[in-house]
Amino acid sequence: MQKEFWLSRWQNNEIGFHNNDVNPLLVTFLPHLTLPPSSRLLLPLCGKSRDISWLLSEGFAVVGVELSELAVSQLFSELGLTPTIEEKTHCKIFKANKLVIIVADFFELSAADIGTVAGIYDRAALVALPPAMRERYAKHITAISVCAPQLLVSFDYQQEAMPGPPFSVPETELNVLYAGQYQLQRLASSPLEGGLKGKCDALEQVWLLQPKRAHL
Numbered sequence: 781m782q783k784e785f786w787l788s789r790w791q792n793n794e795i796g797f798h799n800n801d802v803n804p805l806l807v808t809f810l811p812h813l814t815l816p817p818s819s820r821l822l823l824p825l826c827g828k829s830r831d832i833s834w835l836l837s838e839g840f841a842v843v844g845v846e847l848s849e850l851a852v853s854q855l856f857s858e859l860g861l862t863p864t865i866e867e868k869t870h871c872k873i874f875k876a877n878k879l880v881i882i883v884a885d886f887f888e889l890s891a892a893d894i895g896t897v898a899g900i901y902d903r904a905a906l907v908a909l910p911p912a913m914r915e916r917y918a919k920h921i922t923a924i925s926v927c928a929p930q931l932l933v934s935f936d937y938q939q940e941a942m943p944g945p946p947f948s949v950p951e952t953e954l955n956v957l958y959a960g961q962y963q964l965q966r967l968a969s970s971p972l973e974g975g976l977k978g979k980c981d982a983l984e985q986v987w988l989l990q991p992k993r994a995h996l
């Protein structure tokens with residue numbers, strides 16, 4: 781997906797991926813990451829997810845990455861927070877309390893930009909990307925997070941039935957992308973109620989990715 785695709789989705793308020801409530805899968809499965817209290821979590825391609833607000837309320841620190849500044853302005857306004865804003869050459873950093881959102885192309889960020897993170901929550905990030913970008917994404921997130929454990933939500937459906945996003949990323953592909961660095965465990969797999977966008981049957985799956993070598 782080109783950057784313009786996402787920027788125009790935000791511009792035109794075509795954000796069907798955005799949920800108005802916290803994702804129940806996050807609430808149920810976050811404990812599997814066994815994070816110490818107050819840990820810092822990375823949310824790649826974060827949009828203005830309500831999951832951010834829930835994580836903050838649970839005492840976590842959040843660093844999110846999002847391409848659209850419009851999404852990030854809406855996020856802070858909906859949270860009732862006024863951020864400080866720092867402009868750098870390749871990104872713009874919005875901060876308030878335990879929340880940092882980096883407005884940037886995720887692929888242009890380094891480990892130093894992100895800072896130390898204890899875990900990653902990927903909801904609608906990997907599955908938002910077309911096949912050619914997913915390999916690059918998986919390598920990049922593994923590198924800049926120094927192989928932090930991940931809670932990952934994915935879809936498995938017949939890709940021919942519907943063009944993405946969201947794309948189908950079945951177990952076979954997750955293994956290709958991540959099994960070199962991570963131990964993968966499927967925590968849940970259930971049919972998506974009403975199908976994906978009402979167009980085809982799909983399984984929504986939750987994965988725990990534990991680094992094979994100790995993180996940090």
Ligand SMILES: C[S@@+](CC[C@H](N)C(=O)[O-])C[C@H]1O[C@@H](n2cnc3c(N)ncnc32)[C@H](O)[C@@H]1O
Nearest residue numbers: 786797825826827829846847885886903904908
């Ligand atoms: C499908 S949405 C998911 C948003 C959020 N994770 C959620 O659950 O609501 C994908 C988001 O990734 C952002 N995005 C796409 N490509 C990106 C990139 N290269 N760098 C940073 N953000 C990107 C889009 O603007 C969009 O908000």
